[in-house]
Amino acid sequence: MRIRYFAWLKQRTGCAEEELDLPAGIDTVGDLMTYLGERHPRFAEAASGQGVVRCAVDQTHADPEVRLAGAREVAFFPPVTGG
């Protein structure tokens, strides 16, 4: 699975994307955020602020309870500020 980061989350994790073999027991977006927090302490710090980190699974917005089965690309980013 490919994990991508955008905006200040990219700076805090120190990478734009990484490949990950999803460990057993990581079923949802929320599980994955907890897992990634262990790899990237600054991701955990950002994600602890409720609602600060948003997620998309295969380029569709996804809440923490969305399941990851079959997903190819998961992206994490701050709330959007376009327009």
Place this chain on the structure above:
Amino acid sequence: MVRVQAEPFDPGAELTRFARGRTDIGAVASFTGLVRDTHNGEPVLAMTLEHYPGMTERELERIEAEARRRWPLDDSLVIHRYGRMLPGEPIVLVATAAAHRAAALDACAFLMDWLKTKAPFWKLEETPSGANWVEARESDDAAAARWAG
């Protein structure tokens, strides 16, 4: 139609082209967003928009499809830039065409409100004291929420 591009665009020329040759539409509404030269009292020297290529286009197309499901639009246009731009330059143009003004105006406002809370763009402002990521505004969430349902 959705266009996501690095190149500058001319909103006036785009609007002229949008309505050219159409005799069936009675109303064109539009919104143009520009780079402002101050933010919270601090000068803004330039702005860089990062985006999520692929998802950006898909999300804008979803938002456009939702507008056309809700209102009887004859046409719609969304142009959004990414990359570095200077104060005064257009960032975004949304235009809608309909037989009557209410649908065109409401759909245009809806497109902007949903775009601002759903399209994956992030603004990085360059100021004299450094570069800052712009924070999302609660008022944008409130504006999007009025179109719920």
